[in-house]
Amino acid sequence: MNRRRFLRHLQQSPLLALAAQMAGQQPKKALATAKDALDVFDFLPLAEKNVQSQHWAYLMGGSDDDGTVRANANAHAQWQIRARRQVDVDQIDTSITLFGQRHAYPILVAPAAAHQAFHAEGEVATARGAKARGAQMILSTNASLQVREVAPAFGGPLWYQLYTQAEFEVSKRLVGAAEQAGCTVLAITVDSATGSNRVTANRGGVKTEQRCRACHGLTQADYYKEHGMFEGIDPAMAKAGGRAVTWTLVERLRALTKMKIVIKGIMTAEDAANCLRNGADGIVVSNHGGRSENSLQGTMEALPEIVETINGRIPVLIDGGFRRGTDVFKALAIGASAICIGRPYIWGLSAFGAEGVERVLELMQTEFATTMKLAGTISTRHISPLHVRRRMM
Numbered sequence: 001m002n003r004r005r006f007l008r009h010l011q012q013s014p015l016l017a018l019a020a021q022m023a024g025q026q027p028k029k030a031l032a033t034a035k036d037a038l039d040v041f042d043f044l045p046l047a048e049k050n051v052q053s054q055h056w057a058y059l060m061g062g063s064d065d066d067g068t069v070r071a072n073a074n075a076h077a078q079w080q081i082r083a084r085r086q087v088d089v090d091q092i093d094t095s096i097t098l099f100g101q102r103h104a105y106p107i108l109v110a111p112a113a114a115h116q117a118f119h120a121e122g123e124v125a126t127a128r129g130a131k132a133r134g135a136q137m138i139l140s141t142n143a144s145l146q147v148r149e150v151a152p153a154f155g156g157p158l159w160y161q162l163y164t165q166a167e168f169e170v171s172k173r174l175v176g177a178a179e180q181a182g183c184t185v186l187a188i189t190v191d192s193a194t195g196s197n198r199v200t201a202n203r204g205g206v207k208t209e210q211r212c213r214a215c216h217g218l219t220q221a222d223y224y225k226e227h228g229m230f231e232g233i234d235p236a237m238a239k240a241g242g243r244a245v246t247w248t249l250v251e252r253l254r255a256l257t258k259m260k261i262v263i264k265g266i267m268t269a270e271d272a273a274n275c276l277r278n279g280a281d282g283i284v285v286s287n288h289g290g291r292s293e294n295s296l297q298g299t300m301e302a303l304p305e306i307v308e309t310i311n312g313r314i315p316v317l318i319d320g321g322f323r324r325g326t327d328v329f330k331a332l333a334i335g336a337s338a339i340c341i342g343r344p345y346i347w348g349l350s351a352f353g354a355e356g357v358e359r360v361l362e363l364m365q366t367e368f369a370t371t372m373k374l375a376g377t378i379s380t381r382h383i384s385p386l387h388v389r390r391r392m393m
């Protein structure tokens with residue numbers, strides 16, 4: 001593509017332009033192989049080319065004017081790394097332990113709905129990519145495929161993300177299927193039970209002529225009939241929560257399962273304190289990738305008060321705008337136990353299937369290890385608040 005055509009392409013693609021702005025550079029031409037990617041943003045041109053426009057808008061967009069998507073990205077730049085020199089970093093340990101299980105890197109695969117909207121092999125491809133890099137995958141309630149189909153491709157215990165359902169019986173069936181498939185952690189999402197104002201996604205949907213049956217039907221009942229996770233559940237009964245996930249509801253869910261309970265979507269110290277008080281096993285600091293309330297608060301801005309409240313008693317995971325190893329390092333330095341990535345692995349999935357997911361994870365893992373060395377930290381346990389400083393504005 002010559003420069004003029006490229007610029008015209010950019011003009012026609014505001015979402016790609018937004019992504020480029022977030023990357024701090026223009027996207028390059030489509031990759032030939034996953035290995036050619038030098039950072040996660042390199043997947044963008046091919047991913048966008050491969051994906052239907054309404055799916056792309058669904059993936060890239062947030063709420064209202066996408067302000068919180070940008071806030072997540074910008075919040076990482078508010079933190080600087082204080083690098084220590086002259087430390088022998090020949091051998092470093094990048095691993096962490098969560099709920100008794102060792103993970104080679106503190107980078108997990110966040111739950112995201114409908115992977116078949118991005119690649120025909122859907123969550124099975126994601127699972128293979130995650131497995132190849134030893135990264136923990138969290139499977140969404142709204143996955144295109146069922147947990148029992150994805151678990152063998154992952155080859156280890158998945159974590160399962162739950163959207164509580166209007167009928168408790170349906171939530172119970174979903175939790176039962178997850179436990180039966182060997183999941184060890186139940187991440188209950190609490191940030192979007194009442195829906196959100198996805199302008200970019202809806203605009204993308206309006207533009208296109210047909211709806212895609214791979215990820216949704218024409219009606220709510222169709223959606224559940226065709227959605228992997230809801231197989232065998234009466235579509236008339238299946239309906240997402242529509243109301244807040246109260247602690248009473250969490251209690252009822254906890255009584256059903258031996259899985260660890262992680263609350264996903266915490267953004268304040270007050271709610272973190274409630275999680276402790278109510279016996280949550282862990283939390284994910286998250287605003288749903290800027291797709292929930294348009295708070296304009298990046299998750300990295302919320303992290304310090306939450307870490308202070310939790311004070312090491314349970315794991316604190318975080319997601320939102322993690323695109324580079326330096327982002328991961330900074331979150332750990334502030335006090336996070338691990339981070340999750342959302343959109344980047346779907347860019348990889350859209351571009352190259354399992355290989356793309358694998359390469360996205362490899363890039364972030366390698367960048368993280370490089371950052372650890374450059375900052376003079378020999379193990380994740382040695383990454384401390386002394387390794388970051390808030391930028392003076």
Ligand SMILES: Cc1cc2nc3c(=O)[nH]c(=O)nc-3n(C[C@H](O)[C@H](O)[C@H](O)COP(=O)(O)O)c2cc1C
Pocket residue numbers: 058059060072110111112113140141142161189264286287288289290291319320321322340341342343344
């Ligand atoms: C396309 C897409 C689908 C998502 N689906 C879910 C979901 O089903 N359940 C959930 O808890 N979070 C979902 N999320 C939110 C992610 O788990 C995660 O919080 C977010 O993507 C992290 O931000 P990032 O995309 O900037 O990395 C979704 C995010 C995206 C982009």
